[in-house]
Amino acid sequence: MPTLLVAILADQLLREHPALTYAAAQADHSDIHVVLIESQARLQLRPYQRHKLVLVLSALRHYAAALRAMGWQVSLRTADSWRAGLSDACAQINPDSIVTMAGAEYNARRAQERWATWFGRPVVVLPNRQFLAADVPAAPGAKRQTMEAFYRGMRTRYQLLLEPDGSPVGGSWNYDAENRKPLPKNTPIPPVYRYPSDAITQQVITEIAAYPDARGDATTFGLAVTHAQADDALERFIRERLPDFGRYEDAMAADEDVLFHSVLSPYLNLGLLDPLTCARAAEAAFRAGLAPLTAAEGFIRQIVGWREYMYRRYWELMPGLRGMNAWNATRPLPAWFWQGQSGMHCLDTVIARVWRTGYSHHIERLMILTNFCTLAGIDPVAVNEWFLAGYIDAYDWVMWPNVSGMGLNADGGLIATKPYISSGAYIKRMSNYCAGCRYDPAVRTGPDACPYTLLYWNFLLTHQPRLQANPRMGPAVLGLRHVDDDQRSAIQTQAVIWLERLSEGTEQ
Ligand SMILES: Cc1cc2nc3c(=O)[nH]c(=O)nc-3n(C[C@H](O)[C@H](O)[C@H](O)COP(=O)(O)OP(=O)(O)OC[C@H]3O[C@@H](n4cnc5c(N)ncnc54)[C@H](O)[C@@H]3O)c2cc1C
Structure with missing residues (x-):
């Protein structure tokens, strides 16, 4: 009977893991070694929200305990990196082959392709079963499905x-x-x-x-x-x-x-x-x-x-999605996304919530956070980094299409058919944020102007021809008919100053 090493990635804590089912059909339980790795490089890759780290580590340790209780031999290893951890496990166990399930993330999958070379033994990579839809890319040139x-x-x-x-x-x-x-x-x-929190979670905390x-x-x-x-x-x-x-x-x-x-x-x-x-x-x-x-x-x-x-x-x-920047947005992410205050009640509340809980719901992610970043022309890579660090549910496969695609339209509309942008009027209609804010969502220019409203009209003016060409944005651009030349120039002048201050990190 062969000796098998089953390598389970930390985001694959499936009840019935295909790699375990596969291994059980090939070898005796006593010849199967399940390896789980706590990679320090991954856990400390960015300044993660601690709730995310506790969640991932505690869930992994509970999963290891549950597999052991089911009779599997489990080695839960702490290592500098996934590669180092698996390399040590191979040296110790000397398996005939490694069995794993394809990662949901691009980098994980590219690494799995190299495991056979890295570890000098055959690797069976089973299809990913965490999703209901196939991950096979459409044939080149195929029409995009909406x-x-x-x-x-x-x-x-x-x-x-x-x-x-x-x-x-x-x-x-x-x-x-x-x-x-x-x-x-x-x-x-x-x-x-x-x-x-039980003893395992307390220890992780x-x-x-x-x-x-x-x-x-x-x-x-x-x-x-x-x-x-x-x-x-x-x-x-x-x-x-x-x-x-x-x-x-x-x-x-x-x-x-x-x-x-x-x-x-x-x-x-x-x-x-x-x-x-x-x-x-x-x-x-x-x-x-x-x-x-x-x-x-x-x-x-x-x-x-x-x-x-x-x-x-x-x-x-992928991998092109990571480099897309259809609106040429290059402004750095304001420092107050990490620490401090923007002065906008909605943004400050949502950002504080992220650092308190690692969560905010979809419309706050879309219409408060990425709406602002689109209007302010913030670099998509910086926005993705922030989301990846802050959210308890953030992973590469879900972050790039949501942040760069749906949120920032940096893909030029390959995922969502229009940029999700709005003035402060939408925020006022759908929330109670504006009641506690020093800015007025109905005002476009002047000291009381809501930055969303100012930047929204500035965005329409700056990108008018391109937005007009999008059937779903046409009606929004029509609103510009009611903005006379003086107002246009006031909006653009104030927006330039506002955005310059934003880039400099100066108090607004
Ligand atoms: C800028 C931005 C960033 C986002 N980042 C993430 C992320 O890091 N991780 C993540 O899982 N989702 C992300 N989303 C999608 C969505 O906002 C979250 O899935 C949802 O807010 C999670 O909270 P919930 O479980 O309470 O969702 P609910 O509102 O209760 O929705 C139910 C479920 O639907 C799924 N879902 C809904 N919309 C999406 C979507 N667009 N993409 C993927 N799943 C979806 C989620 O699994 C969610 O749990 C993001 C959306 C935007 C606009």
Whole structure:
């Protein structure tokens, strides 16, 4: 019988890992060595939010314990790098071959291709089973599938919210138009549930608290770290939040971190939760009369639509996606993204939330953070770096298509069909941020002008011909008809000064 080394990456904590199933069919349990690595190089690659580090490390250690309890021989190793850790494991175990599952991230997969050379033995790389959509890039020159077409295909393939004849339940594939309500005052919101830390998590918190360059307070960690806890988080979401998820999906509130969102992305992205299980749970809640169709459809669209679409587009566009900069945005990220204050209530609240919790919901990521960065012409690489450091659910495969694609339109529209930009008016309509702000979202120029509003009109003026050519942006550009020459020049003059100060890091 051969000796096999099963190498499981830290974001592949699957209940039924294909590499284990494969190995069990080839060798006796006693000849299979499962290797998990805590790579110090990876953990300290950037100034990560400590909650993310605690989550990843604690989940990994719990996974190792769960595999041991199932009878696997597990070696959980701390190493300077993944390569060093696996090299030591090979020297010690001397396996006939290595079995692994393809990484979700580009760099991980490129490294796996080199393992055979690095470690001098055959490597079996199994297809990635964490996603429902294939990661095979479309043939060169193939017409790009829109997200909506992709999503309908996924609903059909996985028989989600369908009538027996294959048509969508309720007669429509998409209820997005009904899911854009601001939050009425005094809406009761379920409290965010926190999972108590056991001895493993406590130990990880102590270790991560000592990382010199990491950010945030590890001791306030309360995320799920096991499959059972992630299942519980899903159940609680379905019961407590899903019914209102759809209607308030785009709403923002200064004093609420989560509203009716699920906070399931950290678990999905680590393999603790399976996307189809989440989608089916939402459908079951709808069919049992516990959630409206608009909510269940909206949630399912996020999971089997957007999430899978982003993964697929990542693989179609890598590695070029990292270098795309369609708007030639070169301004450095303002220092106050890391520390300090911008003076804008919405931005300061969302940034503080990220360093406190590692989370903000989709519309805050899109319409507060990347909206600002697009309007201010911030370098996409710097924005990606910040998101990768700050968020508990950030991984290369999901960050680049969301930040560079959907958020900054740096891909020139290869992922989303229009730049997601707005003035302060949108923020005022969808949130209560503006009430606590020194700026006025309705004012374009002068000392009270909301920077979003100033920079939005400046962006339209600067890029008018290009925006006009986009059918989805045409109506926004038409608004310029009502801006006379004096106003145009005032907007552009003030924007130049504002942006210069931003680059210099001067107080606004
Ligand atoms: C600028 C920007 C950065 C983002 N960075 C990340 C990231 O680092 N990691 C990440 O998982 N998502 C990212 N997203 C997508 C989305 O914002 C998050 O998945 C979502 O906010 C996670 O919170 P939630 O679990 O409460 O989501 P919910 O609102 O409850 O949505 C349910 C699930 O749908 C999935 N989902 C929805 N939209 C997307 C999307 N566009 N891409 C991928 N999955 C999606 C997530 O798995 C999420 O858990 C980003 C979006 C933007 C605009």
